[in-house]
Amino acid sequence: xxxxxxxxxxxxxxxxxxxxxxxxxxxxxxxxxxxxxxxxxxxxxxxxxxxxxxxxxxxxxxxxxxxxxxxxxxxxxxxxxxxxxxxxxxxxxxxxxxxxxxxxxxxxxxxxxxxxxxxxxxxxxxxxxxxxxxxxxxxxxxxxxxxxxxxxxxxxxxxxxxxxxxxxxxxxxxxxxxxxxxxxxxxxxxxxxxxxxxxxxxxxxxxxxxxxxxxxxxxxxxxxxxxxxxxxxxxxxxxxxxxxxxxxxxxxxxxxxxxxxxxxxxxxxxxxxxxxxxxxxxxxxxxxxxxxxxxxxxxxxxxxxxxxxxxxxxxxxxxxxxxxxxxxxxxxxxxxxxxxxxxxxxxxxxxxxxxxxxxxxxxxxxxxxxxxxxxxxxxxxxxxxxxxxxxxxxxxxxxxxxxxxxxxxxxxxxxxxxxxxxxxxxxxxxxxxxxxxxxxxxxxxxxxxxxxxxxxxxxxxxxxxxxxxxxxxxxxxxxxxxxxxxxxxxxxxxxxxxxxxxxxxxxxxxxxxxxxxxxxxxxxxxxxxxxxxxxxxxxxxxxxxxxxxxxxxxxxxxxxxxxxxxxxxxxxxxxxxxxxxxxxxx
Numbered sequence: 001x002x003x004x005x006x007x008x009x010x011x012x013x014x015x016x017x018x019x020x021x022x023x024x025x026x027x028x029x030x031x032x033x034x035x036x037x038x039x040x041x042x043x044x045x046x047x048x049x050x051x052x053x054x055x056x057x058x059x060x061x062x063x064x065x066x067x068x069x070x071x072x073x074x075x076x077x078x079x080x081x082x083x084x085x086x087x088x089x090x091x092x093x094x095x096x097x098x099x100x101x102x103x104x105x106x107x108x109x110x111x112x113x114x115x116x117x118x119x120x121x122x123x124x125x126x127x128x129x130x131x132x133x134x135x136x137x138x139x140x141x142x143x144x145x146x147x148x149x150x151x152x153x154x155x156x157x158x159x160x161x162x163x164x165x166x167x168x169x170x171x172x173x174x175x176x177x178x179x180x181x182x183x184x185x186x187x188x189x190x191x192x193x194x195x196x197x198x199x200x201x202x203x204x205x206x207x208x209x210x211x212x213x214x215x216x217x218x219x220x221x222x223x224x225x226x227x228x229x230x231x232x233x234x235x236x237x238x239x240x241x242x243x244x245x246x247x248x249x250x251x252x253x254x255x256x257x258x259x260x261x262x263x264x265x266x267x268x269x270x271x272x273x274x275x276x277x278x279x280x281x282x283x284x285x286x287x288x289x290x291x292x293x294x295x296x297x298x299x300x301x302x303x304x305x306x307x308x309x310x311x312x313x314x315x316x317x318x319x320x321x322x323x324x325x326x327x328x329x330x331x332x333x334x335x336x337x338x339x340x341x342x343x344x345x346x347x348x349x350x351x352x353x354x355x356x357x358x359x360x361x362x363x364x365x366x367x368x369x370x371x372x373x374x375x376x377x378x379x380x381x382x383x384x385x386x387x388x389x390x391x392x393x394x395x396x397x398x399x400x401x402x403x404x405x406x407x408x409x410x411x412x413x414x415x416x417x418x419x420x421x422x423x424x425x426x427x428x429x430x431x432x433x434x435x436x437x438x439x440x441x442x443x444x445x446x447x448x449x450x451x452x453x454x455x456x457x458x459x460x461x462x463x464x465x466x467x468x469x470x471x472x473x474x475x476x477x478x479x480x481x482x483x484x485x486x487x488x489x490x491x492x493x494x495x496x497x498x499x500x501x502x503x504x505x506x507x508x509x510x511x512x513x514x515x516x517x518x519x520x521x522x523x524x525x526x527x528x529x530x531x532x533x534x535x536x537x538x539x540x541x542x543x544x545x546x547x548x549x550x551x552x553x554x555x556x557x558x559x560x561x562x563x564x565x566x567x568x569x570x571x572x573x574x575x576x577x578x579x580x581x582x583x584x585x586x
Contacts, residue, residue, distance in 0.1 A: 009108075010028075010105045010106075010108035010109050010112070011024075011028055011105070013109055013327065015324055015327055015328065017324075018316075018317045018318075018320030018321045018324060019317065019320075021141075021320040021323065021324060022141070022144060022145070022313075022316055022317070022320055025102045025105060025106070025141060025145060026145060026148055028101075028105060029098060029101050029102075032094060032097060032098055032101065033098055033145070033148045033149075035094050036091065036094040036095045036098050036148060036149035037148055037149055037152040037153070039087055039090050039091035039094055039149065040091050040095070040149035040150040040151070040152055040153035040154075041152055041153035041156045041157075042087050042091075042153070043084060043087045043088045043091050043150070043153060044150065044153035044154060044156060044157035044301070044302055045153070045156065045157060045160060046080060046083065046084030046087060046088075047084065047157065047298045047301060048157050048160050048161050048164065048295065048298050049080055049084075050077065050080065050081070050084075050294060050298070051290065051291045051292075051293070051294020051295050051297075051298060052164060052291055052294075053073060053076055053077050053080060054073075054077065054287075054290055054291065054294060055285075055287035055288055055290050055291030055294070056073055056287065057069070057070060057073030057074060057077065057287075058286055058287035058290055059285050059286070059287030059288070060073065060287075091149060091150065094149065095145075095146060095149040095150070098142075098145050098146075098148065098149065099142035099143060099145055099146065100142065102138075102141055102142040102145050103138045103139060103141065103142035104138075106134075106137070106138040106141055106142075106323060107134050107138050109323075109327065110130065110133055110134050110138075110323065110326065110327075111134075113326065113327050113329070114130060116331060117329060117330075117331050118331055118393065120329075120330075120331050120393075120394075124329050125326060125329065129326075130326070132322075133322055133323055133326055136319070137319035137320075137322050137323055138319075138323075140312075140315045140316050140318070140319035141316050141319050141320060141323070143312045143315065143316065144312045144313050144315065144316025144317075144319075145316075146308075146309065146312055147309035147312065147313060150302075150305050150309075151305060151306065151309040153302070153305075154301075154302030154303070154305040154306050154309070155302070155306075157298070157299075157301075157302040158299065158302050158303075161295045161298065161299050164291070164295060165292065165295055168284060168288050168291065168292060169278065169283065169284060169288075169292075171274075172271065172274065172275060172278075172292055175270070175271060175274060265300070267296070267299075267300075267303075268293075268296045268297055268299075268300055271292065271293075271296040272292070272293050272296060275288075275289050275292035275293065275296075276289060349407065349408055349409045349412070350408065350409060350412050351400060351401070351403065351408040351409070351412045351413065351416065352400060352401030352403065355369040355370070355496055355497070355526070355527055356369060356400055356401025356402075357369060357400075357401060357402075358390050358398065358399070358400055358417075358497065358527070358529075359398065359399045359400075360386050360389050360390055360396065360397075360398045361397045361398070361399075362386075362389065362396060362397065362398075362550070363382075363385075363386045363389075363547060363550055363551055363552055364545075364551055364552035365386050365390070365545050365547075365552055366545075367390065367497070367499075367527060367529050368527070368543065369527050370525050370526060370527060371527065371528075371542040371543055372519075372520055372523065372528045372529075372530070372540065372541045372542050372543075373527075373528070373529045373530075373541060373542065373543045373544075373545065374529070374530050374531070374532055374537065374538050374541035374543070374544045374545070374558075375387075375529065375530070375531045375532075375544075375545050375547060376531075376532065376533055376538065376544060376545070376546050376547065376568065376571065376572065377531075377546075377547035377548070377550075378533075378548075378567075378571050379550075380502065380531065380533075382547055382549070382550040383501070383531035383547065384501055384531065385550065386531075386547075386550075387419055387499045387501055387529070387531060388419070390405075390417070390499055390529070391413075391417055391418075391419035391499050392405045392406065392410065392413050392417070393419060400413075400417075416495065416496040416497060417495065417496070417497045417499065418490060418493055418495035418497070418498050418499065419499045419501070420486060420487065420489075420490035420498060420499065420500040420501065420503065421486075421501050422483065422486070422501045422502045422503065422505060424486050425473065426470060426472075426473055426474035426477075426482060426485065426486070427470075427472065428469065428470060428471055428472045429469065429470060430466065430467050430468065430469060430470070431458075431459060431462060431465075431466050431467070431468055431469075431470050431485070432446065432466040432467060434470050434485070434489065435449065435450075435466075435485070435488055435489050435492055436492060437489070437492075437493065439492075439493075441492060445492060446466065446492065448522070449488040449489075449491045449492040450488050451518065452487075452488070452491050452515075452518045452519060452521075452522040453484045453485070453487040453488035453491060453515060453518075454484060454507075454511050454514050454515050454518065455481070455484035455485055455487070455488045458477065458481045458484060458485060470485075479506045480506045480507050480508075480511070482506075483503065483504070483505070483506045483507065484507070484511075484515070486503075487500070487503045487515070487519075490503075491519075491522060491523075496526065496527065497526075497527040497528075497529075498523065498526070498527070498528045498529070499529045500528070500529065500530045500531070501530075501531050502530075502531055502532060503515070503519075503530055503532070504516065504532065504534055504536075504537055505532070505534075509536065512534055512536050512537065513536040515537075516534075516536050516537040516539075516540045517540060519540075520540045533571055533572055534572075535558065535572045535573070538558040538572060539558045539559070541557075541558060542557075543555065543556075543557070544556060544557060544558050544561055546561055546565055546567075546568045548567065553565075554568065558572075
């Protein structure tokens with residue numbers, strides 16, 4: 001499929017190997033690659049014509065007093081030079097489009113697969129690795145496609161020069177035909193070493209980018225617990241390791257660059273020396289001597305292109321392997337069962353026809369329909385794992401209306417069960433669009449959602465209200481504002497079942513109490529689950545599950561658990577011990 005600027009789908013890549021992936025990038029834009037090959041070949045052939053025309057100008061134009069032949073051949077030389085310059089410009093423009101198409105096609109494939117991985121992305125690969133693939137590896141793959149243009153022309157130019165040299169002298173042709181491949185053979189082994197060094201370098205680069213992302217993301221926490229220096233020291237060690245790998249790549253690359261320039265120069269000198277001796281002995285004319293020198297000089301260009309093309313293809317294969325490793329990752333839901341299959345009791349895979357009970361056997365959590373349920377644990381990650389299982393973001397035996405979640409079509413689960421993560425991304429754009437998403441929402445809908453999330457002040461505080469631009473990750477909002485915007489966005493989606501992770505953890509007590517009261521009212525009659533340790537939220541829940549080590553140890557109302565579970569009481573009172581009862585109270 002031809003990728004146009006307005007296209008959205010990059011096509012289906014060939015994942016059977018790095019070489020096949022490169023071939024897919026070529027065949028995805030066959031016409032443009034063919035145009036690049038034709039223009040590259042025409043440009044290279046044009047370079048080989050110049051020495052021939054110059055030799056004719058010398059031999060034919062300087063024979064007698066008539067200078068008309070000189071003027072004629074000079075005019076032809078100028079015309080061919082101008083035409084070749086125009087062809088070269090078109091070649092460069094076409095190959096730039098080829099490289100950009102390949103780079104952005106790879107980026108689109110990576111982004112599409114990232115979206116497919118969903119919540120598994122962060123657990124399976126680091127953000128730094130994805131960035132490295134999307135930038136460095138995509139660029140390396142794009143550069144590898146340069147060979148399809150001037151690389152093809154280089155081979156054709158080599159053949160034409162050989163034919164022209166045979167017309168001058170077979171010995172000179174033999175020297176050229178043997179000398180140019182010898183250069184490639186001398187450089188070839190270094191390309192293998194470069195591929196190994198590039199692989200190790202890319203691996204370390206991805207690890208270091210991930211480490212940097214971890215440090216930046218947790219900088220405030222690290223500073224607070226005194227771990228900043230430890231992570232900085234680790235980052236320095238890993239950056240030094242990356243530098244050493246970079247030196248290895250640089251050493252091999254320097255030899256390749258030196259040989260790709262030095263060997264053709266020595267080759268040119270040898271051919272010129274041999275041709276000069278033959279001219280001195282009268283075996284060839286002066287014009288032919290000039291032509292031989294020109295052919296040898298021109299031949300340096302295609303030989304250099306072939307060496308450079310081998311270098312770029314070697315780097316492209318390394319990059320393709322990394323891209324394929326990423327594209328081979330599977331979502332967590334792919335656990336041996338068909339995604340949205342029709343297992344026992346699943347019917348047609350559409351799920352229950354009406355709101356139904358969610359149950360997580362691993363923890364013992366049951367979320368009943370039409371009720372506000374809360375999960376409490378001294379380890380918030382345990383509650384988040386329960387939500388991931390009930391939202392089908394990780395493999396589990398969780399059921400919905402008695403049917404396993406992984407036997408229901410994933411799009412049905414996503415359309416009816418919404419997981420509102422406290423760290424969900426806030427993309428850049430107008431606040432109105434950020435809240436409404438892909439759905440059309442009225443002003444009243446937006447106002448109700450903002451009111452429930454106590455986020456009206458967020459809109460009022462921005463310069464243009466709902467039309468104000470929210471920066472990436474909500475950088476122009478405070479932590480509490482971001483949390484309330486996330487909650488308003490989740491409420492505006494009006495899901496059948498809402499699973500909210502710590503929706504009020506960054507709010508002050510007064511705002512938290514207001515959000516809890518309004519959330520209960522707004523979701524009345526619909527299934528809602530929240531994870532929290534806030535007594536202000538828990539007091540408004542219909543059912544509270546108290547988890548210890550990821551398992552439910554007690555279930556009841558907030559006040560029942562306060563009376564019956566000392567661990568629960570200690571947890572939700574924020575660790576403040578209650579006074580001992582008096583003798584009279586006993």
